[in-house]
Amino acid sequence: MATETVTLDAFDRHLLDLVRRDTLQPARLLAQAVGLSESAVLRRLRRLRAEGVIVADVAVVDPARLGAVITLHVLVEMERERAATAFAEALHGRPEVLGAWQVTGRTDFLLTLAVPSMAAYDAFIREVMSDEHEVRSFQTLVALREVVRFDPQRAPLAG
Numbered sequence: 502m503a504t505e506t507v508t509l510d511a512f513d514r515h516l517l518d519l520v521r522r523d524t525l526q527p528a529r530l531l532a533q534a535v536g537l538s539e540s541a542v543l544r545r546l547r548r549l550r551a552e553g554v555i556v557a558d559v560a561v562v563d564p565a566r567l568g569a570v571i572t573l574h575v576l577v578e579m580e581r582e583r584a585a586t587a588f589a590e591a592l593h594g595r596p597e598v599l600g601a602w603q604v605t606g607r608t609d610f611l612l613t614l615a616v617p618s619m620a621a622y623d624a625f626i627r628e629v630m631s632d633e634h635e636v637r638s639f640q641t642l643v644a645l646r647e648v649v650r651f652d653p654q655r656a657p658l659a660g
Contacts, residue, residue, distance in 0.1 A: 507552050512537055516545055517554070524558040564599070564615035572599075572644035573622060577610040577636055584635035585609055591634055597625050 509517070515535045519526060528546075532539040549555045564572070579585055585603060588610065592601045600613040616622045622641075630636045 507554050509554070513545060513549065513554075516542065517549070520546070520555070520558075568617045571616050571619065571622065572647070573612075573614040573616065574642040574644065575610075575612040575614060576608040576640045576642070577612060577630070578607060578638045579609045580635040580637045582609075588629075588634045588636065591629050595625070595629065597621070 512535050516531060519531055519534055528539045528542050532542045535542065537545075546555070564570070577588070579588060589601065589603065592598050592612070597614045597616050598612060599615050602611045603609060604611050614622070614625065616625065626639075630639055
């Protein structure tokens, strides 16, 4: 299923750049920065949310500050393609999962996890990478150090 694209004007792009940096900026400051009225900015933000351009207002949390000090990247290969949906559903709500992508190539999924210990990762493996979810194999890459931190400002806006 293809995602429908949305047409954005220069005001929308500027507004998106600002809220990607700080979603808590008051509408008054956003309006001043983009050169629109506060009510126009609020209307545009509502429209961008309704059209699915803005999908969430989130906080980027440092897992290490919460005790999750081991970052893992896991490449997962499924037994059958039809098992991918059930596996993806099993990942939802798991606190260890920072991100999960269905990818091309021999690997079916790329997971990014944060865990407080290898014992916690072992529990994750037993619960999620089970025969029940038809996981053929997986490879774990342990992150030694962070080189570039996730920064929503870096993600380019198309067009």
